[in-house]
Amino acid sequence: MSSDDPTARRRGRRPAGQDTRSVLIEAARAVFAENGYERATVRSIAARAGVDAAMVNHWFGGKEGLFAQAVLKLPFEPEELLAVLRDGPEEELGTRIARTFLTRWDGAGGETFQALVRSIAGHNAASSVLREFFSQFFARLLDDLGVDRPELRMALCASQLVGMGLIRYVAQFPPMMAAEVETLVTAVAPTLQRYLTGDIG
Structure with missing residues (x-):
C-alpha cells in the first residue's frame, strides 16, 4: 500500500505527543x-483527525458522546464569566457582556x-445548552440588578448575542x-444595556 494512501495514514500510529482523544475533539468541533x-459523520470526523473511525467509539461511544464533548461543553466556565461581568459599574454591564461574548468566542475560533x-x-441538546446557559447565567445577573420582567430581559439579551454570533461566526x-x-x-452595548436595566415597555 502506498505511503500516500490516506487510509494508511489514518490507521498508522499518531506522531509522538499527539493525544488521539484531543485531536478527535478538535476535528469533531470543526466538522x-x-x-x-x-450531516456530520463519524467517518468524516475520523478522517479529519487522521485516525481510524473505530477510535470514536473507543473514546466516546459514538457520535453522540463526541458531540457532547466537542460542542456541548462551552469553552468557558460560567462562574469565572460571572465574576468578570460583575466586576464594574452597573451602567457598563452591557459593554462588558458584549466585549466578553465577542472576545471569548473569537478566542475559541x-x-x-x-x-x-x-x-x-x-439535536435537541444543542438548543437546550444555549437556552439553559442564557436562562441560568442571565438569571443571576438580573437578580443582582433587581429589575422587573427578568425572563423577558434575558430572552432579549440572548436574541441580541445569538444574532450577532450567527452573523459573525455562522x-x-x-x-x-x-x-x-x-x-x-x-x-451593540447600548441595546444590551437597555434590555438589562432600561424601560422595555
Missing part, C-alpha cells in the same frame, strides 16, 4: 461547525458556536467578520 450534527447553531434543528457576513471587537461593542 460539526461545518455540517451540523445531522467561533467553531463551538457554529456547531451549536448549525445543530439546533437536528453566516459570516464580511462586514461583521472584519469588524474590530470594540467597533461591535460600541454598536
